[in-house]
Amino acid sequence: MTNSVSIRDLSLSFGAVKVLQNLDLEVHDGEFLVLLGSSGCGKSTLLNCIAGLLEPTGGQIFIKGKNVTWEEPKDRGIGMVFQSYALYPQMTVEKNLSFGLRVAKVPKDDIDRRIARASEILQIEPLLKRKPAELSGGQRQRVAIGRALVRDVDVFLFDEPLSNLDAKLRSELRVEIKRLHHALKNTMIYVTHDQIEALTLADRIAIMKSGEIQQLDEPMTIYNRPVNLFVAGFIGSPSMNFLRGELAEEGGRTVFQTHGVSFSLDGYDADSPLTPGRKVVLGLRPEHIHVDNHQVGSEMHDAVVDIEEPMGADNLLWLKHAGHTMSVRIGGAKRYAPGAKLQLSFDMTVASLFDAETEERV
Amino acid sequence: MANISTLNTTAAGFDAVAADVSGPRGRRPKRALSRRNIILYGTLFVAALYYLVPLYVMVVTSLKGMPEIRMGNIFSPPMEITFEPWVKAWGEACTGLNCDGLSRGFWNSVRILVPSVVVSIFVASVSGYSLANWRFKGSELFFSILIIGAFIPYQVMIYPVVIALRELGVYGTLTGLVIVHTIFGMPILTLLFRNYFASLPVELFKAARIDGAGFWQIYFRIMLPMALPIFVVAMILQVTGIWNDFLFGVIFTRPDSYPMTVQLNNIVNSVQGVKEYNVNMAATLLTGAVPLIVYFVSGRLFVRGIAAGAVKG
Secondary structure (H helix, E strand, C coil), X not given: CCEEEEEEEEEEEECCEEEEEEEEEEEECCCEEEEECCCCCCHHHHHHHHHCCCCCCEEEEEXXXXXXXXXXXXXXXXEEECCCCCCCCCCCHHHHHHHHHHHCCCCHHHHXXXXXXXXXXXXXXXXXXXXXXXXXXHHHHHHHHHHHHCCXXXXXXXXXXXXXXXXXXXXXHHHHHHHHHHHHCCEEEEEECCHHHHHHHCCEEEEXXXXXXXXXXXXXXXXXXXXXXXXXXXXXXXXXXXEEEEXXXXXXXXXXXXXXXXXXXXXXXXXXXXXXXXXXXXXXXXXXXXXXXXXXXXXXXXXXXXXXXXXXXXXXXXXXXXXXXXXXXXXXXXCCCCCCEEEEEECHHHCEEEECCCCEEC | CHHHHHHHHHCCCCHHHHHHHHCCCCCCCCCCCCHHHHHHHHHHHHHHHHHHHHHHHHHHHHCCCHHHHHCCCCCCCCCCCCCHHHHHHHHCCCECCECCCCHHHHHHHHHHHHHHHHHHHHHHXXXXXXXXXXXXXXXXXXHHXXXXXXCCCHHHHHHHHHHHHHHHCCCCCHHHXXXXXXXXXXXXXXXXXXXXXXXXXXXHHHHHHHCCCCHHHHHHHHHHHHCHHHHHHHHHHHHHHHHHCCHHHHHHCCHHXXXXXXXXXXXXXXXXXXXXXXXXXXXXXXXHHHHHHHHHHHHHHHHHHHHHHHCCC
């Protein structure tokens, strides 16, 4: 697979503040890559560097094998979609779409042809004569995507394109962007802080924190095998349960101990040796803890329901166990009153263990 | 209504319901002569009087003949309305050797006003745009220096400016005065435009750059059409400022191209002959007419433009 965008040793600092530090990233041809992180992690800065709107202080950027580090944004073969749509308010939709082409002095009939194609793909033909102010948020964002589409670019850059929309529209447009990617097969780089968008859209996700990529992998790998405590806590809602304790030896088997309670680690796929006495953090996702189910795991733990949060499709229980408060996701049909006693079992094949000091996966 | 009456008459035990129905309901009544209204409208009335009485005296005096003025009743309306003073002020009043009235000064002022307003607004809007969007090395420093310039009294700069214009060979010419007005309008206008352009979403600028537009294309095709309200504000500020200017007009022009304000002063303050109060009043009203008309015509746009600078568009 060839690389569409490759970033080598990229650094950017504003004065003393280092936003990006020696960042390397390879984006494959036709790949949908999501940059995910909380605000201020440098994900939008990285996107602006790729677009050429910010000048890096060090490193190189290649797009389609061409070194574009010093190129103007228009010469990079990129199109960009912004969170605030950034449609020119005084121009009609048609003029908005054609602005870039008119600036580049593309022949009139060519412009018309490209607008016809883009507006057909995005289903915005009836809107062409309207001004942006007369459009709804979803329509505006569609036009903004169209503006990138007409320019026949290699790489699409999305800067939190759905964050200004309400929840319903967001999920609709999310599906449309995915469909668009399947149809066009362009490389797309998508910045978001919404993990649902990241998990649903991405071929690969790059999770960023303070200007560095923490983990770059397929969504399911990131979800099931986070490389460190930060990634584990960032992905997943409600967030993963973390139990602080240490490893111990019990009857010839390695177990995890916290507050005098032992958890068997049978089935855990360890990256490094599980030496007894090591301080670790056990991470368990709410849906990987089972209630009154004797099929999973080798041992049962008694727990007490603290509070219950019914969410319709499923039901979130907050439990007290082994000195920690844990959240457990169960089917929506089962209800538990506060104070109810139940038995827990744990699926260690999908659990995560992190070193308490380095916070890296064990 | 039938429901309410049946409720009241038939159900004796439903006192609570009846009280709900007959209690406060709908819009709360307002008293026209409340204390708040008296204070509010009283203050407004006094303030309006404060500004309108002098104007009234001027208008009335300008419509009287000299004999009537000498009677000393400055508040009484004219017994015999005459437009003679207006005609004289416009076309016959003497300043020095010229006796062609204010009309000469009016056209001089127009000749000064139009290029000064156009040039100063263009220069300031371009620099405001580049300061807001094309942050270059030292742009903040440059901006600070410009703002400090606004706080230095004009009098301090007059002599250096005179020398500078002389060395450039444009002292005493219209070009020289246009340059002076452009320079002295820069601080406040640049601040105005910079803040307005900075309040526009930066994504618009980024999108235009990705679309391949350069410095001037973004200015003319994206920024300019969006900045109309602030252009109106700048225009009003400059038209009134330059029209009312006296100091630069008297220093940087020669007598035959004196602006209207300078000529007005020469008419009103002339020490020879009789003081023609009616002509003076008419001349003053004529001079003040231009800014007044500008305000009346564009007042609404002015307020909208000021507000647009504060609120994100």
